[in-house]
Amino acid sequence: MSNPLLEAHELPPFSHIRPEHVEPAIRELIARNKAAIEDLLAQPGTPDWDSLPQRIEDLDDDLARAWSPVSHLNGVLNSEALRQAYSACLPLLSEYNTWVGQHRGLYEAYQAIADSPAFADLAQAQQQALSNALRDFRLAGVALPEAEQRRYAALQQELSELSSRFTDNVLDATNAWTRKASAEELTGLPESALAVARQAAQQRGEEGYLLTLDFPCLFPVLTYCENRALREEIYTANVTRASETGPHAGQWDNGPLIEDILTRRKELASLLGYPDYAALSLATKMADSTEQVVTFLEELAERSLPQARREWQELATYAREQHGVETLEPWDVGYYSEKLRQHTFDVSQEAIRPYLPMPRVLAGLFTVVERLYGVTVVELEDFDRYHPDVRLFEVREAGTPIARFYLDLYARSHKRGGAWMDDCRIRRRLADGSLQLPVAYLVCNFTPPVDGQPSLLTENEMTTLFHEFGHGLHHMLTQQQVAAVSGINGVAWDAVELPSQFLENWCYEREALAFISGHVDSGEPLPDALLEKMLAARHFQAGMQMVRQLEFALFDFRLHRDWGQDGVSVQGVLDAVREQVTVVPVVPFNRFQHSFSHIFGGGYAAGYYSYKWAEVLSADAFSRFEEEGIFNPRTGAEFRRHILEAGGSRQAMDLFVAFRGREPEIDALLRHTGIAA
Template sequence: MNPLLNDFNTAPFSKISNNDYKPAIHKAIEHAKNEIDEIVNNLEAPTFDNTTVALDFTGEKLNRISSIFFNLNSAETNDEIQKIAQEISPWLSEFRNDITLNEKLFQRVKSVYDNGKNLDLTPEQQMLLEKQYKGFARNGANLNENDKIQLREIDAKLSKLSLKFGENVLAETNAFELHLTDIKDLSGLPGSVKEAAKEVAKSKEKEGWVFTLDYPSYIPFLTYADNRELRKKMAIAAGKKAFQDNDFNNEQIVLDIVNLRHQRANLLGYKTHSHFVLEERMAETPETVFKFSNDLLAKAKPAALREFKKLENYAKKLDGIDRLQKWDGAYYSEKLKKEIFDLDQELLKPYFKLENVINGVFEIANRLFDLNFEEILNIDKYHKDVKTYNVTDSENNFIAIFYADFHPRKGKRNGAWMTSYKPQQIKNGINERPHVSIVCNFTKPTETKPSLLTFNEVTTLFHEFGHALHGMLANTTYNSLSGTSVSWDFVELPSQVLENWCYEKEALEIFAKHYKTGEVIPMKYVEKIKESASFHEGMQTLRQLSFGLLDMQWHAQNPSEIKSVKEFENKAFADTKLYPDVLENCMSTAFSHIFQGGYSSGYYSYKWAEVLDADAFEYFLKEGIFNKEIATKFKENILSKGGTEKPMTLYKRFRGQEPKPDALLKRAGLI
């Protein structure tokens, strides 16, 4: 019997074989189609319950099976899974279109929507009704038959292209390695980095040390390696991912994706893909995003240019370097930071043992939101590295299952993300609780040392855990409005706000303890962490804005005339450029956020949410970072509410006012 088609509570990872996915998804699609047919063929007049609610509860089995499959395709993939993904993605996109382009179903949905004013609905029910109607209207329900066929073709192509894009980036990441056998080449690298590289070499049955493009290997190499030529080699290898003359080149894929997105938007009556996407975001229009980004750019650029000039002078004074290159930035920044703040990232790492940081973030969640985490070993997992937890509240009510997967491996894409295996919803009077997961790529423990995190990795863990809290504390009736199902420029608020606790003495004392001695991190380090938090913030802001503006340039205009990805990108970067261009490098061909993830026309949301998070955290700072009253307001108005009301309505209910950018500018040292 196919384990995916049995009823299961937690995902039955160990019982699933790759042969199970296609038949299970095929069957689940059939089942979901039958559920849709029941709604369509209901002889009673359309009502909120028999149409709107019924539709929201369809496809549960399909959603659970496909979430297992696609989560594994990101965290534990192989050639076979990638091949299956290419086959089933068009099925799923076809099925989604079968729903949105189903004329009879749309007429029922529209009938309830048109009668909405006469129904006595709660704000959540109203939101469900609107979201559902727009889901149809914005995805082709009002098109004629020929246009519907064209839309289906575009969607099928897009789903395959974005998968192929991601596969190419992963293949290029895995294809490169820097194999060193001369100890002199390791000059400048901390012991822990060398030890990790030795273990990688050993796992590949090689002598010496191997460095890869996985972040825990790549970032420290660029930050600490004294050998400038080797830094250059690593940086260029990372920068030319999917931009080489081989089978994994993504240039044509990028052009195909942006053109298809543009055609799709036009077909649906929108000027550009950005106009289509932003209609449903807090920002609402491309003009708002450009204005927001350019206002911030005007404030950040003078600071960025000053910081860059200082960094250039420093590199010249230190090593006689005339022109700072991309492979010099992290290296000299780290040295300068160390000099100014007398703060060495390597000195901090012993205070950030992974297990302690995990316990710390759990304790902070307990103090703020009354959550308890208990590791359980009887839940099935997809890899031995994954940790599983039972989450309860102070009255011992079951809140969520939490999975955490922390270390890089061959079948796992770079970066860090939060995802879900089961959404929260209230059905038949039962509050079904969510199963939530975070996936990261932190340095592995070695034979002599546990996994010790850089401060950056600590903030990454807090960030993803903030997303997880948004999922775990969800408390809505309908799964399509639950947890992180909020507008994209609001979704980063819970994750980014939680990062702020990493900088506070009161929080650091909970978990920042030396892994050997148990000594709490010295106060002078805490002060230095805080002081250095806005170090090179001008340059960092410029960098983030450059990514957001590149995304908008790709999607807020007609791309049909673009011939060269590289040329186009250089133009888009013109206002934010600090380093000289590297001929063999291109960012767009590996910009997975916008070409594989869901961030197209949405990358600006990181900065947008920073305004919200700085403003929100200022409220905590004023009242105390563990103030129960403020934490409860945050939990009840933001974390538990999902997308049940407009984001600004929820934010104002929590904060008592609209967010102001002053707190962000102050925190960043830009005013």
Template sequence: MIKKTLITPFNTKYNTAPFRIIQNEDFLPTIKESIKLAKKEIDEIVNNPKKPSFENTIEALDFSGEQLDRISSIFFNLNSAETNEDIQKIAQEVSPLLSEFSNDVTLNEDLFKRVKAVYDSKSELDLNTEQTTLLDKKYKSFSRNGANLSEDEKTQLREIDKKLSQLKLKFGENVLAETNKFEMLITDETDLSGLPDGTKEAAKQLAESKKKEGWLFTLDYPSYIPFMTYADNRELRKKLSLAAGAKAFKGDDLDNQNNVLQIVKLRHERANILGYKTHAHFVLEERMAETPETVLKFSNELLEKAKPAAEREFKNLENFAKDLDNIDRLEKWDGAYYSEKLKQKLFSLDDEKLKPYFKLENVIDGAFTIANKLFDLNFEEINTIDKYHDDVLTYKVTDNKGNFVSVFYADFFPRSGKRNGAWMTSYKPQYIKDGENSRPHISIVCNFTKPTNTKPSLLTFNEVTTLFHEFGHALHGMLANTTYPSLSGTSVFWDFVELPSQVMENWCFEKEALELFATHYETGEVIPMDLVEKIKESATFHEGMQTLRQLSFGLLDMNWHAGESPETIQDVKAFESEAFKNTALYPETKETCMSTSFSHIFQGGYSSGYYSYKWAEVLDADAFEYFKEEGIFNKTVANKFKDNVLSKGGTENPMTLYKRFRGQEPKPEALLKRAGLIESN
């Protein structure tokens, strides 16, 4: 039975998702019905008796399947942010259906003939830039995904895609289950030595909520990070560190080793069928970097600059730990603890001093104020639309003229149904159809420190930058202003998508911006300027080690996906250790493995793309240097960024958009200077 209310457009304010009336059992029949409707729309395009044209084929194709896209985006967003066993079971059923439908489209010969006919005649068509981009993208979506294959090869491709969709889901479910399963209960208060009061209070409350005596710690970031940073008890830090590192790597029914090997093997097989040397070659053809060789050259050049600095920093940290506590060998569970101690010594700065100035509500208001000063956006909290959990905040976004811009959802605290980390997503894209600019519904999801009985949610500085990072992605979605949904918002090359998010982090380090929101939650005092200076001074603290860490993840990703014989890999841990050999600082721990919980590349969309964080850092450092030259709230620069980057989505090549904003290609020197890896002039 299909609920009429789940057939779009929804009968809700702003056409938002009707979470209140959606039951889990509604998803499967509604998605099946939506697939039927989408197939009918495809058939109408294929059977159109008129000669193939841009409007009746390419444009019609881009606007087809809207209902399916909406209901499936709601479903998979819930599977990330508010999942349960029922939703996970449905996901295992739904994913192959969606994969099969996607293949039905891209492997439809008659549809491809129409698309190719338009593509082959494009020189005769009077298309604008966005239309030309859409035509190229649609043609490639067929040619790159099997339209030119034989029937046998198409059958193989379908089978691979079906298996991959299930394997990726299973990978994510195992990681979430492992995260939720681990608990460390402390009953002796002396074992809490070094921990901030707020962390202890939160652990006490968590234990009480589970009817336990003592203090409970988990692998959720707001519990895990403070413990690893402040707990004096080295053995307990080790226990927690090993638990985090061993997720889905225990040889039990939640183990992901075989899933990793299968995913990598199938991706490689798929790329070969499509005529590509490796999965990385397939993926990177549609990225700014273009080839694995470019990615490796870029990564190794940064590695050359960062590694000597990282090794010096690590040696200093080792000496510091030796002098302070007679630690002979620095282990992974010592890194955050002694780094924090050293940072406090060098800068008289620690997160506990900063947290009172970063009450969550104030930081949210600060992000909104900065968005208003830069991009003329206004955020009004509203309670007239449905939300999927009581924690979720909902906002109506307008411009300075009162025009409706977007719906914005914000979900900040960890819970058992939510995966770790932070991300931005969309419940509805922006597009222009029949003369109407249909506005987007954007969401950010984080896992921040929860309020306790005595304190509001006080963020670490890292959580502050995370909020600004995800808010930058959200602005990219909210300010979208394109005609076609598949080119809108964050639908850009993957190594360009991190520019808006990473550039927004820069405002967290600027006095002029911090004064807008960093006020003490009890006294209302603006953050003292000496703390602001210390934040800026400490911004490059251990930047060599941080850069090495990010590069190591990107290189691990490339090792998994740019190798020509993944079917010969037998041992996930041994393969990973070899990939990390050139970037490792800490001693190896045999009990842990990163790949088995590396959700970015084995569940999310970052396979062969993890390097893009560093790639986009080059762009963001160069972009923010422009803001600093003209003033961090300079409207001319902000408008150029909005008009040429944020609003344009994927309508043009990203380097073209960037150069139109900046007037030049990005220079890596800006990043190296900011990171302290080369000297400023």
């Protein structure tokens, strides 16, 4: 049978891809690539850029064109058959990547190019790509004895499979919990949340309301539901997902997987000569040492904790004096925080939502981008969709297409939670001299449209949309033509959040909100009075939010630094971090770590600190716009040139200094997040 994954398509042929296509295509492409690499190395003469790295890049792209849509569909349209096909390929891809990374002949050929006189004549991007490749060969164990290379390969394969199982368990555990509820039980929920629960019931052919652990349902229940017992029930189900406790105790328990993952990561680091996995992870990051990262996080904690403690006391006092609640439980925090927010600022999150209908916010986002960078965004209608919700857009400059992106915005079952950007096509110069334009996937899990009405975004959903589009711009506006440093490729992981967090700032600028917001019925932008309240409430509980993120970051980093030492346990590390930085009491059954997919199922292992590290960069970068004008076209052009267009072609700190004129300062972050410096 013909296999769409082996055919050339400008964009993925989603509707034609079947689970049975996946493994045969990946096996064939891997075999093809291995044979092609051996042929390239057998050619006489000294290799140069065009005869080797360029050709390897072509082979990588062939494999990526097949795997990218499969990986994407596994995240957004998961099924048992697709999951099995996807999982079957993970060991194949792991083995192939290790085979390439440990190929002595390929490594020596790359080293020969780097050592040749011709290296000086290569473009900066080509030199950086070669330098990165040589580093990655070493990190893949190219210099290890054969027995240790085999062990490295086995560890990588096992880690790939364990991480995938971790993510599957979280998805299954999330989907498994539902609860029918009556209107009386849901007293306090806004109509938008009731509509989501009604729609969830209808989709399953049931009457009334159905609660799930999807964020558009979970968040409103914890924030608005007056029924304390129901809040406790949904909170408990959420924080015990994929664990040995809670309503589905032991069914998808990630506890053993976490320990298996950590043990293998530790062994991997040891094989490569690093004291721990945290140190290994820094080989590709901006930060210089594990000490520097921990000091950075602890300094932020030290400067944030006094405010966080004041905020917690204020909340506890308010709940006791105004509502007679003597002891605030974790399932009370969101509920009474929202009441305190309304009491203090006279504004509810629900009051803002009618002014943030998805069509208006999306158009506003595109206007911000046009004013900053001079590019326009146009929707395309004729393309192969994998779901009716999916849309396709084209980015144009002076009328010429420069990129495209898929937009998949709404939560649904069998779709991984959270929000992310991924690449579908990378901007690169092809062997025939033509230019491949970048294509991105932008995925969110917003409240879906209900009853023919547009989705009304929360303030948080608006900033999430801007955040992911910031990642998308990094991928789509790159001017690099070498895949290894194009877009976010080759960018230090602790700098990759710079463009995303940076773009969030426009969500809180009056000049931008004038066209980002518009009432769903009248189109009128946020009234001045409501806008003032929203801006005043922006930094509500900023200290508590900061230390919560620092808890995640310190837990991740210390766990990967200390794992394998005597007496170190996952829960023990988490408890110690909470003792240091947490102000909100934690219940003993909380198993947050069992669904911490960022570090056990994604790319943030010993790297969750990157969010705060990059936030220092983004806050300081935005402060230049505050000084020169938030829509200053010259400042926008410089940010585009030095940050977005440069991709991974130069060191992240060099690019930041080129834009800002100096190294970053932490005070901008504290000011931007509303923490008294």
